[in-house]
Amino acid sequence: MKPTTPALAAHLAGEVTTLATCWRLERADGWVRGFTDHDRELVVDGLTYVASTGFLPSAIKTASDLSVDNLDVDGFLDDAALRAEDLIAGLFDGARIEVFIVNWADLGQGRLLLRKGFLGEIKRADQRFSAEIRGLSNRLQQTAGKLYSRLCRVDLGSSECGVALGPRTDTYAVTQVIAADTVRIVTARATGYFTFGKATFTTGANAGAVNEVLLHDGQTIRLFVPMPRPIVVGDQIVLVAGCDKTPETCNAKFANILNFQGEPHIPGNDKVFSYPVRS
Template sequence: MSFDAGLKAHLATGATSVCHAWRIARGDGVVMGFTDHDRELRFDGVVFRADSGLSALALQQGTGLSVDNTEAVGALSDGAIRETDIEAGRFDGAELTAWLVNWAAVDERQVVFRGTLGEIRRAGGAFRAELRGLTEALNRPAGRVYQKPCPAVLGDGACKVDLSQPGYVAERALEAVEDGQKFTFDALAGFDFGWFQRGRLTVLSGAAAGLVGTVKRDRFLEGGRVVELWEPLRAPIVAGDIVRLEAGCDKRFETCRLKFDNVLNFRGFPDIPGEDWQMALPVRSGETSGGSRR
């Protein structure tokens, strides 16, 4: 990546007017800008606030694949980064871009870091967030696993199921909520028992809007429909909030065929031998049908 010519010439003068700017893009679409300058900056359609108290430790980046050793440090405030949003997980994995900027001419700027937010720690009205560079993704194991279940995520590019089709999605208001984890609906007509199990629940309104949970159980109970998540949502959610339920998939070939009519895109290997095949013994009878021998 070449260095910006204008900024390079400015730095060569020896009398500089530079600062840092950060852009955070959360998974729910919210974009926030911060700077350590004493006045706000504007570029790329983002306002970079000067009153956020956000700063960053010196960047230590190398050519290896380890997590870049740097942190973002800032104060928690209602107008900038709120503790409730961190607790709810809204900043988990958020994309972050950092620039070195000539505040007197913001067109003279250079990206010095691009990555995501990692572990976030809170204490004493402040937070410290680990910054993870783009090479972090290269540390993850990759490759195809040969197994009976389908490894694709329902609705992704490999699966290709269109979840917007009728019968796969339901949007309803909650009748009751228990511990932010169990949700009761008065009626979900047209959906079989367990239809949403292993699916997703997305909150569309209220204080928890934008949060997503994975469905553990979907069952009928005392005349209503109860949907339970594996983990409670980390923000207040109350009766009357609107949620979106998406059908779940247990990754089996039969489910792909009968529930989603998507056999052509099934990514598993349903006929692969199971672990009991390792215990098979050779015989002379020539019978290889797998049936019992008498």
């Protein structure tokens, strides 16, 4: 049995129980919220767990062979807690989650932890959502290591890359909104400087949302996907230089060819199969 307090263990062993399931959700940006399937709010360890979102868990299954634990949580999108725009913007990607039960009639008995992990795939339909919870053992199923690649394998600005992003990061105000994925700014950077870079909105309805830059053409910035909420003139956007991960860009744009993490000169499969076969 999972460890818990003697008082809660005794309650679980009784013939009648008063249990409620709680979820503690913490995003990467520090946003923390609690939810419960109880019919009223509960305060556990100083955090209020709201009951208005209609959370419903699936059955929890844990195997001893380190296979991926399965648990899905279904619920309603609540304007005050969970919004469709936040899901689309990726604010909940990789969020930490804890699932536990308490005795709602006596919260002083402590809690019994059922699952701890991260949010995986999130599906949305109308005003409902379904989120996959991946347990800690899921990381053991992920492939680790490096592969040969014609392009650079690492992200611009990482420790392996070594390029300092500070001098290559600018903040701009949106001067014109062309579409949900296209805006105009006033920049002296050359065309293409921010292509494949990162765009972070710091003010406005999309504050905190991060997107990738598909195209930087003069004063025009086009994003990979439309922003979840309307962009308005004056919104502040932080742009970071982009890299197409080719050795030419690494050398000419960043003078960083010595740290290039790719193998552009290794022959590909087409070259291997082009050699004549001797009988």
